[in-house]
Every structure is written in structure tokens, then in C-alpha cells.
Amino acid sequence: MSKSPFFSDADRALIAGAVGEAESRTSGEIVPVIVPRSSDYSVVGWKSAMAGAFLGLVGYELYVFQYAGWTGDSWLDALGISVFLVLGIVSSLLASTFVEGYERLLIGRAAMDAAVHQRAMKAFVDHEVFSTRDRTGIVLLVSLFEHRVEVFGDSGINEIVKPEDWAEVVSQIIMGIKAKDATGGLVKGIEACGSLLEHAGVHIKVDDTDELSNQPRFEE
Structure with missing residues (x-):
């Protein structure tokens, strides 16, 4: 897994720990993906x-x-x-x-929004977030250049959680980035994601397993 010049090994450990804690309360599988930018924008x-x-x-x-x-x-x-x-x-x-x-x-805003959305869908496929048993995978894409965060959930999540419900998750991450604390923002966003899934009814099951790695993914 590639590293990022913006995140140290300690940052990676904090993010992975937040994912593990959030997933201990829900069957959702959270996959943080950080990219420097979502497109080259010709x-x-x-x-x-x-x-x-x-x-x-x-x-x-x-x-x-x-x-x-x-x-x-x-x-x-x-x-x-x-x-x-x-x-x-x-x-x-x-x-x-x-x-x-x-x-x-x-x-322009519209072009960046479209590019970030496309990159989130690509990350969903590239990291096989669709492979969970109950289709409860979630991509948290952070696109640094665009200052954008996109949440892309699988069908099992989208049946329960509405698109507008992710606003607090996105807000926490963006506030952290604006405060020059991307790691802290991600940790708070992941915590908010876990709470949202828990309260929405994406409950953890008796035979639940950790199906996807908790480590953040860094892409070029």
C-alpha cells in the first residue's frame, strides 16, 4: 500500500484505529481513500x-x-x-x-464535483468495497486539491442512509483539513460515520467479521 507525503505512519495508525472503533459498533465497512487530486483537468x-x-x-x-x-x-x-x-x-x-x-x-465547481464523484466510484471498484457479505461497504474519499469529500456507499448502506445524512461526516473531515489537521478531521469524520450507521440501524451481527482492511488507502 502506497504512502502519502501528507500523512505519517502515526497518522495512518490513528485513522486505522478510528475505523476499527467505528466498525466495532456496526456492520458497515469503512474504507478511507485519500487522493492528491481527482483528475488532471485537461x-x-x-x-x-x-x-x-x-x-x-x-x-x-x-x-x-x-x-x-x-x-x-x-x-x-x-x-x-x-x-x-x-x-x-x-x-x-x-x-x-x-x-x-x-x-x-x-x-469550476461543477467540474470538480463531477471529477470527485467519478474518483469515488473508481475507488469503490478498485478496492473491491462491493465485496462485503451484506453490501455494507463505504468509501470515504478525500480529494485534497479539490478540498472535497465524497461518501460512496454500497447498496446495503444506501437502502438505510440517505445522501443528505452524510453531511456531518463530510463537515467534520473538511473542518479538519481547513484547520491543517487532516488526520484529526478524518478521525472525527469516521467517528461520526460510525455513530450514523449505528443509529440508522446498520447493526453489527453476531458472526460479523472485519471484511476489509482498516488501513487508509493512499492513491496517486
């Missing part, structure tokens, strides 16, 4: 170039108005336009590469 390149070109043209117009007046040959200066376009595009591309907030702005 749209960033062209969106960044378009934004840079627009800013370059705006910058050129401001330059003309400031230094050349409202009329004059500066509007026909192809070299000047080219320089501002190149500067705008290069600056935007560099910003989208090194400034995550700007990259997220270019991607």
Missing part, C-alpha cells in the same frame, strides 16, 4: 490560455489609453499587441501551474 490549459489572452488585451488597452491617448497608431501596433498577449498567456499558465486557487477557479 480544460485548465486552454482556459488558462484564454484567460491570459483576455487579460493581455485588457492590459494593452490600458497601456494605450494611459500613454497613447484614445486615438493614434498604437492600435495598429501588432508587435505591442503580441507582446501583451504573450505576457498575459504566459502569466496565466504559470499561475494555473503554481497557484492552486487560480487553477480551481479555472476548473
Whole structure:
């Protein structure tokens, strides 16, 4: 199982311990999956170039108005336009590469939501979360770049727990990440998940076994 530069061995042990404790009260099988990002977002390149070109043209117009007046040959200066376009595009591309907030702005909320959802479904299949006896597996996907958490439950969970019921679980994890304590957020989110499943009626059975590893999964 791969490691993550964001989580130490002690962090992994805390998360695994929280999973074990939560699962001691319910037949749900909780699988935390942490990914640096859910997609490469190919749209960033062209969106960044378009934004840079627009800013370059705006910058050129401001330059003309400031230094050349409202009329004059500066509007026909192809070299000047080219320089501002190149500067705008290069600056935007560099910003989208090194400034995550700007990259997220270019991607947009809807695209990130869709990508995180798709990644959660992929994790569900890749880690065989569907293989539990009573279909009670749950993926807790944490996508760090997008600042998103997705809960993806199997059919045995979805029959009992409504999508909106996961709000507290998601909130606990996100609050931890915002507070620079991703491990603490995950532990609290997993505890909330265990309590939710217990109160919803996903009861542990006499012959219950630990069907899936409690260790968090770290993906590239």
C-alpha cells in the first residue's frame, strides 16, 4: 500500500484505529481513500490560455489609453499587441501551474464535483468495497486539491442512509483539513460515520467479521 507525503505512519495508525472503533459498533465497512487530486483537468490549459489572452488585451488597452491617448497608431501596433498577449498567456499558465486557487477557479465547481464523484466510484471498484457479505461497504474519499469529500456507499448502506445524512461526516473531515489537521478531521469524520450507521440501524451481527482492511488507502 502506497504512502502519502501528507500523512505519517502515526497518522495512518490513528485513522486505522478510528475505523476499527467505528466498525466495532456496526456492520458497515469503512474504507478511507485519500487522493492528491481527482483528475488532471485537461480544460485548465486552454482556459488558462484564454484567460491570459483576455487579460493581455485588457492590459494593452490600458497601456494605450494611459500613454497613447484614445486615438493614434498604437492600435495598429501588432508587435505591442503580441507582446501583451504573450505576457498575459504566459502569466496565466504559470499561475494555473503554481497557484492552486487560480487553477480551481479555472476548473469550476461543477467540474470538480463531477471529477470527485467519478474518483469515488473508481475507488469503490478498485478496492473491491462491493465485496462485503451484506453490501455494507463505504468509501470515504478525500480529494485534497479539490478540498472535497465524497461518501460512496454500497447498496446495503444506501437502502438505510440517505445522501443528505452524510453531511456531518463530510463537515467534520473538511473542518479538519481547513484547520491543517487532516488526520484529526478524518478521525472525527469516521467517528461520526460510525455513530450514523449505528443509529440508522446498520447493526453489527453476531458472526460479523472485519471484511476489509482498516488501513487508509493512499492513491496517486
